[in-house]
Amino acid sequence: MKRECFAETGFLGAAVLSASLTALILIFMLFLGFPLFRGGCFFTLLTTPWNPDKGLFGIYPMLAGTLSIVFLSLCWAFPLSLGASALISVIAPTGFAKFCKKTVQMLTGIPTVIYGFVGVFLLVPFIREMFASGSGMSILSASLMLSMVISPTMILIFTDTFESIPASYSAAADALGASPVQKLLYVILPYSRQGIFAGLILSVGRAMGDTLIALMLAGNAVAVPGSILDSARTLTAHIALVIAADFDSIEFKTIFAAGLVLYVFTTSLILLVRIIGGMGMKNR
Amino acid sequence: MKERFIEIFIKSFAWLSGLLLLSAAFVIIGFLLVKGVPTLSLSLIFGDTSPADALLLRRQVLTGLFPAMAGTCLLVLLSVGLATPVGLAAGIYLAEYSRGNLKSFFSLFYDILAGVPSIVIGLFGFSLAISLHHYVKEIYPCLLISALALAFLVLPYLIRTTQFAMESIPSETRLTAPALGATKLQNIAYVLFPRSLPGIASGVILAIGRCAEDTAVIMLTGVVAAAGIPGSLLSAYEALPFYIYYISSQYRDAYELQTGYGAAVILLIICACLFLAAFYLKNQLMDRMLYRQ
């Protein structure tokens, strides 16, 4: 009996240890960024530009960069993923659908740095010549590559949801003589609304948390971007760039503010997914 | 008429997006293979050192990819080694011991941890190293710190796959041993854990892949451009993904760029192999469960 108790304590210890990491990371960010919170300048940081030569350390341009790259990449990836999942689950013949799904699963295993590497040597020159404006390192390039990174996961979540509709629903639609597209439109999609939403939100988190694509393809300029062909810097790339540069200074402290913003954003996305019913999560 | 139009529209949209995605993927991989495969050779990996000498650590490899590959291997071994025991134990607790509110409380924490961007975990590792450095002079961003940070990164995946694998064991199997008088721990150790091993193993392999490919965490926690094979846990080290990133932004000449393509192909092959292994194990699990049921 003693051994039982001992084992349970051990398992519990591991669980508590793992869970405490989540809190510990937050505490570290708060603690090291703490000097910024005194005097309430944390919120000023979020709205001012970055220009250390003039003593300005705001992260507003990076916030804008992150949001625009994430938004644009979802604009490409979401319709594409929805279409591809419909193809896999409903429209394509079984053999081809299986092939597609296998390929998509393989794609989730490709390292991000490889997408970035190909982006640097294939996509960036292409964008530069195509639009003849700027260096090709732009929000557009980064968002296109990023959509390639997040699409596979999004497709897998969507197809899982599509395929989890009760067999009776599906059979009812078939019995009424619905075509595959009608079944998709009137049965599968309405039923999968929550799952689609959950998949979308998880992808937002994924896109927001990615560092390498933006660092390698977006150009890292510290201006607030004005068009999709402008160079921009994300919060994640900012952390990578400034940490490579410094510590012990105000600049360095501001990256904890950037880290904190990312942490809060991704945590609220997870909470949101839970609140909308956790259906997407249970299926994973 | 309208129905017909919508039907055609949706069908063609689905085909279009599916084919677009596939062709983009093939262009990316094809480009890499066409450029990278011709560069693969022993001298790419070992430079002008003989492979036998390099593998036995008799000579250092100064121009090849060997130190980066060795760094990645050590990193993966260490971080997965650190994360697996904790991850499995926590997963078992979650699946078998915790109930109700406590369970959803724990799983919420793990989901949040899984969602934390890797660069933030890297930042955490870096600040941990700097804080520790004030007390222990030998600690600075190094192999050990990177391995720890990567372990934090993959921990939630390990916990969740373990939990999922244990929970998906059918209740007939689950109840047999207790019915014969086995204790809970015996049931876990002799029935539930072995039965969920394929699922857990595929989780571990995916965690290995995650550690092998991650760049954001290690670039903050100790990876450098040139270091050779790390001499101890507290040394700086090289790693394949960082090498690829480094070369992409600052290759000195055509030859260095070639090594970048070579490194990318090698990393791709490693990740593909790991992925196929995980996939195979997962399918085995599925087959077995279907068969037993």
Place this chain on the structure above:
Amino acid sequence: MRLDIIKRSFILTGIFISFFFIVSSIAPAGTIDLFTSEKGDIKISGGTAHIPVMKDAAKQIMEHNRDIRISIAGGGSGVGIKQVGEGLVDIGNSGRKPTDDEIQKYGLKLFQWAIDGVGVIVNPQNPVKALSKTQLSEIFAGKTTVWKALGGPDKLINVYTRDNSSGTREVFWEKALDKGEITDKANVVVSNGAMKTAVANDPYGIGYVSVGHMDNSTAPVILDGAEPTIDNVKNGSYKIARGLFSNTKGEPKGLVKKFIDFLFSPEGQQIAAKNGFIPVK
């Protein structure tokens, strides 16, 4: 297949051994022999202009003695100075002289082992190969935005700059731009190497880089009549010059001291010259 590899490795070993004998028989006993019975790690970080020299020096030393490990990281001069000051690395390189504050705060000991310049580069395809200082300032301030205004193609100018910890940036900003503004729309790259690569790949790019890093993948820009070459830096006609420093916290000891000595030895100075810098000895 297996046999082939073994055979090849034998041949390689053979070549290597004979090569080793030839080299060791002709090489004169030099500073490198100081490392013979040494053992341990040297950690170097900071200035990115230094990296090729550091790599070559490390290679020579590690080939000579495999018990020595030298790790080299970039980050920029600011990082080098702070990391060596905090005791995180043994040698912190900087492409600018550390400020008096930094020297005092950390107790730095400075070793300047070469002289370098900072020059403007464009893509070789770009017909604009000479600029005045005013034109340069206007380009970097984002006031001149098309190459056409300077006699080039009708394309936008893509400005590349470095992050704030860069010593190259600091020197360029002070001596070429007279502390003028650098546009925030400029793309930011992380090292001298990355700057060269970026401009070499961008037909409409402009950036600045250590003179030692220039090669024919990019084209140097003549600034106010002076071409940024190592000879012009040496004879003083090209003004944007700077020292390359390796800094230690306090007086260097043991292996680190030997490494610094090596940089100042004939072998070390030859490495610096080979990489396009002006040796100090």
